[in-house]
Amino acid sequence: MTTLTPSRPVVDLAAIGAAARDAAQVLATLPTGVKNDILDAMAAGLTAQTDEILAANQVDVDAARETGMTDALIDRLTLTPERITDIASAVGTVVGLPDPVGSVEDARRVKNGLEVGRRRVPLGVVAVIFEARPNVTVDISALCLKAGNAVILRGGKEALHSNVALAAAIGQAAESAGAPPAAVQLIADPDRARLNDLLRDREHIDVIVPRGGAGLIDFVTETATIPVIETGWGVCHTFVDVGADLEMAQRIVVNAKTRRPSICNALDTLLVHRSVAPAFLPSISRELAERGVELHAGPDVSGLLDEHAQVKPVGEHDFDTEWLSLRMSVALVDGMDDAIAHIRRHGGGHSEAIVTNSHGNARRFTDEVDAAAVYVNASTQFTDGGEFGLGAEVGISTQKLHARGPMGLHEMTTYKWVVLGDGHIRPL
Amino acid sequence: MTTLTPSRPVVDLAAIGAAARDAAQVLATLPTGVKNDILDAMAAGLTAQTDEILAANQVDVDAARETGMTDALIDRLTLTPERITDIASAVGTVVGLPDPVGSVEDARRVKNGLEVGRRRVPLGVVAVIFEARPNVTVDISALCLKAGNAVILRGGKEALHSNVALAAAIGQAAESAGAPPAAVQLIADPDRARLNDLLRDREHIDVIVPRGGAGLIDFVTETATIPVIETGWGVCHTFVDVGADLEMAQRIVVNAKTRRPSICNALDTLLVHRSVAPAFLPSISRELAERGVELHAGPDVSGLLDEHAQVKPVGEHDFDTEWLSLRMSVALVDGMDDAIAHIRRHGGGHSEAIVTNSHGNARRFTDEVDAAAVYVNASTQFTDGGEFGLGAEVGISTQKLHARGPMGLHEMTTYKWVVLGDGHIRPL
Numbered sequence: 001m002t003t004l005t006p007s008r009p010v011v012d013l014a015a016i017g018a019a020a021r022d023a024a025q026v027l028a029t030l031p032t033g034v035k036n037d038i039l040d041a042m043a044a045g046l047t048a049q050t051d052e053i054l055a056a057n058q059v060d061v062d063a064a065r066e067t068g069m070t071d072a073l074i075d076r077l078t079l080t081p082e083r084i085t086d087i088a089s090a091v092g093t094v095v096g097l098p099d100p101v102g103s104v105e106d107a108r109r110v111k112n113g114l115e116v117g118r119r120r121v122p123l124g125v126v127a128v129i130f131e132a133r134p135n136v137t138v139d140i141s142a143l144c145l146k147a148g149n150a151v152i153l154r155g156g157k158e159a160l161h162s163n164v165a166l167a168a169a170i171g172q173a174a175e176s177a178g179a180p181p182a183a184v185q186l187i188a189d190p191d192r193a194r195l196n197d198l199l200r201d202r203e204h205i206d207v208i209v210p211r212g213g214a215g216l217i218d219f220v221t222e223t224a225t226i227p228v229i230e231t232g233w234g235v236c237h238t239f240v241d242v243g244a245d246l247e248m249a250q251r252i253v254v255n256a257k258t259r260r261p262s263i264c265n266a267l268d269t270l271l272v273h274r275s276v277a278p279a280f281l282p283s284i285s286r287e288l289a290e291r292g293v294e295l296h297a298g299p300d301v302s303g304l305l306d307e308h309a310q311v312k313p314v315g316e317h318d319f320d321t322e323w324l325s326l327r328m329s330v331a332l333v334d335g336m337d338d339a340i341a342h343i344r345r346h347g348g349g350h351s352e353a354i355v356t357n358s359h360g361n362a363r364r365f366t367d368e369v370d371a372a373a374v375y376v377n378a379s380t381q382f383t384d385g386g387e388f389g390l391g392a393e394v395g396i397s398t399q400k401l402h403a404r405g406p407m408g409l410h411e412m413t414t415y416k417w418v419v420l421g422d423g424h425i426r427p428l
Numbered sequence: 429m430t431t432l433t434p435s436r437p438v439v440d441l442a443a444i445g446a447a448a449r450d451a452a453q454v455l456a457t458l459p460t461g462v463k464n465d466i467l468d469a470m471a472a473g474l475t476a477q478t479d480e481i482l483a484a485n486q487v488d489v490d491a492a493r494e495t496g497m498t499d500a501l502i503d504r505l506t507l508t509p510e511r512i513t514d515i516a517s518a519v520g521t522v523v524g525l526p527d528p529v530g531s532v533e534d535a536r537r538v539k540n541g542l543e544v545g546r547r548r549v550p551l552g553v554v555a556v557i558f559e560a561r562p563n564v565t566v567d568i569s570a571l572c573l574k575a576g577n578a579v580i581l582r583g584g585k586e587a588l589h590s591n592v593a594l595a596a597a598i599g600q601a602a603e604s605a606g607a608p609p610a611a612v613q614l615i616a617d618p619d620r621a622r623l624n625d626l627l628r629d630r631e632h633i634d635v636i637v638p639r640g641g642a643g644l645i646d647f648v649t650e651t652a653t654i655p656v657i658e659t660g661w662g663v664c665h666t667f668v669d670v671g672a673d674l675e676m677a678q679r680i681v682v683n684a685k686t687r688r689p690s691i692c693n694a695l696d697t698l699l700v701h702r703s704v705a706p707a708f709l710p711s712i713s714r715e716l717a718e719r720g721v722e723l724h725a726g727p728d729v730s731g732l733l734d735e736h737a738q739v740k741p742v743g744e745h746d747f748d749t750e751w752l753s754l755r756m757s758v759a760l761v762d763g764m765d766d767a768i769a770h771i772r773r774h775g776g777g778h779s780e781a782i783v784t785n786s787h788g789n790a791r792r793f794t795d796e797v798d799a800a801a802v803y804v805n806a807s808t809q810f811t812d813g814g815e816f817g818l819g820a821e822v823g824i825s826t827q828k829l830h831a832r833g834p835m836g837l838h839e840m841t842t843y844k845w846v847v848l849g850d851g852h853i854r855p856l
Binding site for chain 2: 123
């Protein structure tokens, strides 16, 4: 485990890639039992080094307060003994998940007599670039190692000391349990421009996963020549159809917006069928006001809101904004065509929902809306690896190649064709 | 179908992307029967317009002769009535393949009571950038449309007139059978630099597939911000192990090198275990000499070759060269470690083979060699969608994301999570 601390600045990112490639070759063929032992050791290492981790985290938290970071973000950054126990326990969950590596799909003898099959294998070297929350350092490492990959981590500068301490704890523990030294590497260099070489190291790195906001994703897709899986950003909609159960709609909208407003599957834009707006908007806007939600809407909506509603005129870019806070755009639509067209134009391909009692409209919505997850009569906040039965997730992909929606262990693997013959040559 | 002819230069590539996106939305929900009707019409259109296609092809062939193109390349470029019949018949094969769109994987009711499943859907808009052979225009269009995608094609300038005629024939036929107008679009602009905007049109295009040599692939991966599936390039090895059946080895090596030397799964570097080299090299080099193969090798190899062998001293980059011709590098290795290390250093992640009688070595080779296809006792020339049972292929992926090896209809699709509830909200 190479922890590059700020006092030892990164001068040769190619060395990180090459070391990861070597580690990946060892990890690819480790038996499941050894990988689980490594994860168990990582969990134990976290618990054993709780004091060191908390001390490092305090440095980050103090610095964040000095720079005037909001209380909500400071809360995301802060570690406590209980949170470290939770992080260790999440590693234990990954130990319990089935190992996808080695399974063979579509094995068969083809007409030429060859035995052909697709064997599931690790991706190889996975680089993850993420923001704020330090638990990600551990979550991602556990998932990558369980799937047989070497991982290169680069967290946000706000959590730098915390990440170094966490990576040191799990890295030392992993190595003591049989992992190769560069199985987990953390880049502790806060200068984003220094990432350029890493993002173009096609020789050593198989995939880059940016996990964060639109700015990070744009930077990575613009710079990288390595394949990228975009995750985490998305403008999410919920459409309340004519004939919908309005109590159900209110429950779903409130949950999708307020349960956790800062996560990527939270509701950003509420679309309401014009016919039900007079019946729906007063009640939903009252409850949202009580919960501190600020609405951004045009005059057709504003005129129908509860007197306590907090409302601002909708701005030019509001329908393309992922709010990540207690704000929400609202628009009226004339029906399915209009709702689908709005989502097509402004959606981020993440999570989109309809609340309806019409079987036909539910069917049409799931057919025609193009997103990682499409919902009928449920909150978009369910888009999550655990909720979908994947056990845990590395992130939520919003692109179409390789993996879409939550990425679990299976999505951290690829396959190779294994072909067994007995002297077979191909005829002309 | 928008065919942009050279007399109508492309001024607004964004218009192509936007038109393709609209077409993709229609194609995504077409029933299989309608898609098959469109393909049948395309095949009929090719036959009906044979004269126009041959006339256009003659323009390309004449120009190629003037520029001194080799006979082998001119042969690849040339169309005949029989070849047009073969191309139309390949479209018929795609009609007969099962439609992957709409199948649901891993459908289940998860613990929160939601019904969750992954529904297979088209990728959306696929751009394919390819070189010389004009049949690719039709093959790719048929596969993309059958999987419900809109396709943007950009072929090599040598086949420009042929491609315009082929695209016109299939495009008009497709539209007459119910395809949206921009289902197939050909960019008939020979200026590669003009592709930059297309390669960065993340709003409208879902994936770029470069199909050609290393130069094309490097250009696309350097320029594109859209996800890329690299195809077609690879330095392929065959390792002849100690104890191998040398007659079998000779049959496999000769087939892998000479059956079709210009395709990407052809053998580039022969690795021979030092212990069997004195027994193997005289005989294999004699047969390869008879078949016109030129060997590139060091003195340890040269000293063991048949007197008729054509041999040149191995150059600095020869082991990293995809020959695509009747040339081949040869090296001696000391055993499995050495062979695997050589492939790891020089392999292109395409197709790698071992000829062995050792069960353990076969197992180790398939475990430790990281490539799209790994073979035991068979010719690497089997790496092909048809041979692997996929029916047909868009290309052979040499990267690890999304698809590896031959890409058939299934690999031209992705999935969306469809989640059905009854008012479900996510607890805190």
